[in-house]
Amino acid sequence: MAESSTINKGSTVEECQDMIRRGLRTPMVKFLKEHLEKSGCRIGDNFIKAIHCDQKISGGYARGRGIRAGHLSGDCHYKRELLRGYLKIRGHEQECVKRRVMKSMSGNPNCSESASRDAMEAIWDVCYNDTKPFDRAP
Known part of the structure; x- marks a missing residue:
């Protein structure tokens, strides 16, 4: 998503996507991803994504x-x-x-x-x- 709208205390969607990419490289997240995929749950590129949200929330499921x-x-x-x-x-x-x-x-x-x-x-x-x-x- 190529929006430049400001979200969550000034972060843009692009900045949030970058934080997600960095987070996916951490050892704990790699461990979890590996075990999810072993159990048959493939984690695709859009499994976790940043979107612009008009509500005052920082995330959800x-x-x-x-x-x-x-x-x-x-x-x-x-x-x-x-x-x-x-x-x-x-x-x-x-x-x-x-x-x-x-x-x-x-x-x-x-x-x-x-x-x-x-x-x-x-x-x-x-x-x-x-x-x-x-x-x-x-």
């Missing part, structure tokens, strides 16, 4: 298991949470994952908050405890 993504990405590590202003010491990681899943799901106009919460709670234990292909959450 078109489909998939947001609980695993939040848990395994490291984005809910306590240091990142402290930088965001969340000072809770115990249970911060699960609370962060739940908050981020709900935020991601709120972008779907066909899914109410209560339906989103019910869906998340229904699959929480299975998805949160599934750390494959890692031995444990990174």
Whole structure:
């Protein structure tokens, strides 16, 4: 997509695409991509892409298991949470994952908050405890 519109604190779509390309070269992402492809899920060039978005969001999932993504990405590590202003010491990681899943799901106009919460709670234990292909959450 060759847009030069400004998104997410001044980043252009092209700058975001460049960040995606660099991210795909990191050891953890290469490891995940390798294991996804071994399990039959081919990761094409447009699997992760930047698009211009009029809403004030920094990302979302078109489909998939947001609980695993939040848990395994490291984005809910306590240091990142402290930088965001969340000072809770115990249970911060699960609370962060739940908050981020709900935020991601709120972008779907066909899914109410209560339906989103019910869906998340229904699959929480299975998805949160599934750390494959890692031995444990990174």
